[in-house]
Amino acid sequence: MRIVIAEDSVLLRDGLTRLLSDGEFEVVAAVPDAEQLLKAVAEHQPDLAVIDVRMPPGFSDEGIKAALVIRRQYPDVALVVLSQYVEGSYATDLLSEATNSVGYLLKDRVAHVNDFLDAARRVAAGGTALDPEVVAQLLIRRKDDPMSRLTPREQQVLRLMAEGRSNGGIVELLKVSPSAVEKYVTNIFAKLALPPTSTDHRRVLAVLKYLGA
Amino acid sequence: MSLYLDVMTSADLTASSRLAGMLSSLWSKGSWRATMSAMSALLVAAVGTTLLGVIGVVWGAAIFSLVTGAGDWAHVAVYVAAVIVGPVAELWAVQGVTALQRSRLRTVAGTDIPAGSHTSERKPWPVGPWLSASTWRHIAFHLLSIGIGAAAGAVAVCWLAPALAIAYLIVGAPSAATTAVSCTGGVVLLLTAPWLARQVVRVDETLAKALLGPSHNEELALRLESLTKSRAAIVAATDAERRRIERDLHDGAQQRLVSLAMNLGIARARFSEVPEPVKQEIAEAHDEALMALSEVREFIRGLHPAVLNDRGLDAALSGLAARAPLPVRLKVDMSRPAAPSVEAVAYFIVSEAITNVVKHARATQAEVTVARDGDLLRITVADNGAGGAALGGTGDPDGGTGLRGLVQRAASVDGTLTIDSPPGGPTVITAELPCES
Numbered sequence: 001m002r003i004v005i006a007e008d009s010v011l012l013r014d015g016l017t018r019l020l021s022d023g024e025f026e027v028v029a030a031v032p033d034a035e036q037l038l039k040a041v042a043e044h045q046p047d048l049a050v051i052d053v054r055m056p057p058g059f060s061d062e063g064i065k066a067a068l069v070i071r072r073q074y075p076d077v078a079l080v081v082l083s084q085y086v087e088g089s090y091a092t093d094l095l096s097e098a099t100n101s102v103g104y105l106l107k108d109r110v111a112h113v114n115d116f117l118d119a120a121r122r123v124a125a126g127g128t129a130l131d132p133e134v135v136a137q138l139l140i141r142r143k144d145d146p147m148s149r150l151t152p153r154e155q156q157v158l159r160l161m162a163e164g165r166s167n168g169g170i171v172e173l174l175k176v177s178p179s180a181v182e183k184y185v186t187n188i189f190a191k192l193a194l195p196p197t198s199t200d201h202r203r204v205l206a207v208l209k210y211l212g213a
Numbered sequence: 214m215s216l217y218l219d220v221m222t223s224a225d226l227t228a229s230s231r232l233a234g235m236l237s238s239l240w241s242k243g244s245w246r247a248t249m250s251a252m253s254a255l256l257v258a259a260v261g262t263t264l265l266g267v268i269g270v271v272w273g274a275a276i277f278s279l280v281t282g283a284g285d286w287a288h289v290a291v292y293v294a295a296v297i298v299g300p301v302a303e304l305w306a307v308q309g310v311t312a313l314q315r316s317r318l319r320t321v322a323g324t325d326i327p328a329g330s331h332t333s334e335r336k337p338w339p340v341g342p343w344l345s346a347s348t349w350r351h352i353a354f355h356l357l358s359i360g361i362g363a364a365a366g367a368v369a370v371c372w373l374a375p376a377l378a379i380a381y382l383i384v385g386a387p388s389a390a391t392t393a394v395s396c397t398g399g400v401v402l403l404l405t406a407p408w409l410a411r412q413v414v415r416v417d418e419t420l421a422k423a424l425l426g427p428s429h430n431e432e433l434a435l436r437l438e439s440l441t442k443s444r445a446a447i448v449a450a451t452d453a454e455r456r457r458i459e460r461d462l463h464d465g466a467q468q469r470l471v472s473l474a475m476n477l478g479i480a481r482a483r484f485s486e487v488p489e490p491v492k493q494e495i496a497e498a499h500d501e502a503l504m505a506l507s508e509v510r511e512f513i514r515g516l517h518p519a520v521l522n523d524r525g526l527d528a529a530l531s532g533l534a535a536r537a538p539l540p541v542r543l544k545v546d547m548s549r550p551a552a553p554s555v556e557a558v559a560y561f562i563v564s565e566a567i568t569n570v571v572k573h574a575r576a577t578q579a580e581v582t583v584a585r586d587g588d589l590l591r592i593t594v595a596d597n598g599a600g601g602a603a604l605g606g607t608g609d610p611d612g613g614t615g616l617r618g619l620v621q622r623a624a625s626v627d628g629t630l631t632i633d634s635p636p637g638g639p640t641v642i643t644a645e646l647p648c649e650s
Contacts, residue, residue, distance in 0.1 A: 018476075
């Protein structure tokens with residue numbers, strides 16, 4: 001998997017480069033700002049771009065803007081955006097373009113090395129990886145509060161689904177049986193009036209669309 | 214015996230040193246300055262009160278003439294004009310002479326009398342100032358300045374007394390008795406002059422401070438104004454300082470910790486063939502680093518969340534609500550953003566209120582509402598918990614302290630905070646923060 005990294009802190013750029021230079025990963029460019037990121041993506045056409053939101057010159061949302069440009073010009077490049085904090089509008093901006101091959105994670109999560117690598121793989125494979133805090137904030141923004149219709153366990157399952165977990169992943173995380181998870185998922189679809197579909201991927205998209213509506 | 218002698222000696226000394234003091238004060242700088250000051254008071258009082266008096270007399274005469282029969286229409290017109298213009302001219306003169314007196318006191322006596330009362334000077338001319346107490350206090354001073362001028366004249370006479378006595382001795386044909394009287398009188402008056410000059414200056418300054426300076430209320434108003442300004446400056450400075458520390462920590466320690474934790478994570482993931490104890494150590498170090506990282510992150514959020522700076526109150530509060538360990542419904546209606554320091558106070562009030570709910574309220578959900586209401590930012594935090602929260606915190610001193618902290622936060626930007634928490638709940642905390650639009 002060929003990766004471009006955009007991160008202005010030298011320390012983190014080097015760290016990310018080391019983290020993503022092993023096994024199936026290969027860092028083809030690591031740049032410090034959005035302008036060079038766009039150049040690098042144009043030149044290398046990577047599978048995945050890992051992008052810090054706050055970069056020079058303005059240190060505000062240069063990374064998000066660059067990610068949206070990349071999404072329009074190179075729809076095949078998967079995107080993982082790293083942010084110092086969760087901002088709902090960043091997430092909806094990203095998801096409004098397309099809900100596949102997108103990740104939005106808090107920057108600190110890169111320290112949870114295995115989780116981060118999982119997220120990178122998932123996104124590169126066309127899935128999503130949203131930080132649990134992103135999901136929580138998107139749910140808060142809902143006006144009619146769909147969560148009130150779900151039991152706490154179902155809410156938990158929905159969050160994990162929205163983060164991009166498969167049923168198998170949820171079974172592992174919650175330490176429950178696969179049939180129980182399937183029952184939760186069916187209930188969630190019923191309560192949120194979502195048509196059940198066969199693949200994990202479309203299921204997540206449906207959830208995200210519902211959240212972002 | 215020896216005690217008696219000592220007393221005698223010291224009494225002698227006191228008497229002689231007093232005389233020496235009186236003599237030396239004749240040519241001391243202070244005496245001359247006091248005399249100059251008294252003379253200037255005389256001069257300004259003479260000029261000022263003459264001006265005020267002339268205008269007053271003309272005005273009075275015009276009224277008198279109108280009342281007693283004015284004659285032909287030309288005279289009537291002149292009198293009416295004088296009656297109308299008189300108060301305006303008098304007002305102008307009062308303010309002019311007041312300014313002159315202030316400037317005299319500043320340059321000659323070195324006493325700075327603040328003009329004070331901006332509010333009364335802002336009252337519309339020509340009627341407004343006549344209704345203000347300070348105008349009448351100024352007029353009172355100008356009337357009293359006649360007395361001060363007279364006393365200053367007496368100072369001049371005292372200084373000139375020896376010369377007058379000598380002139381009398383030369384020109385007149387004094388008897389032995391009148392010679393003695395005039396000589397003694399001249400010397401005594403001369404010796405009195407420095408003292409009298411100082412008294413005149415003292416009374417002059419006291420009156421000026423009392424009548425030309427700001428009144429007690431005006432002084433309080435001025436002080437309030439300056440305190441309000443300086444407090445706003447302190448709040449803003451504290452805010453800026455928190456922001457700077459947040460930025461420094463984020464750019465420095467936090468990045469380094471992320472990097473450290475990431476490196477340990479890489480080691481943990483890749484060195485799978487190292488001995489078990491080493492693996493264990495690496496895993497523990499990684500976990501420690503993750504813990505430290507999350508503590509630093511929480512600390513930075515508590516200092517000043519960056520999202521507040523970048524994206525405003527709404528975004529910062531939704532992050533807060535999402536992280537809360539209980540469901541928090543959030544309604545934010547910020548048609549116009551408030552000042553950064555007000556938004557920061559609002560954020561911390563909500564943050565601490567939710568912390569309180571989690572710690573003490575035994576609630577299962579909370580609701581936060583933030584809305585602009587004219588020039589007010591109204592914040593309510595309601596929960597469905599056990600209630601009974603009080604500022605005094607008799608049962609739970611910790612809870613009380615938390616709520617008092619909220620009140621202080623609100624007060625730092627002139628806001629108010631009320632707590633409605635009957636036993637059994639629900640608890641509603643309402644804060645109203647003024648914010649200029």
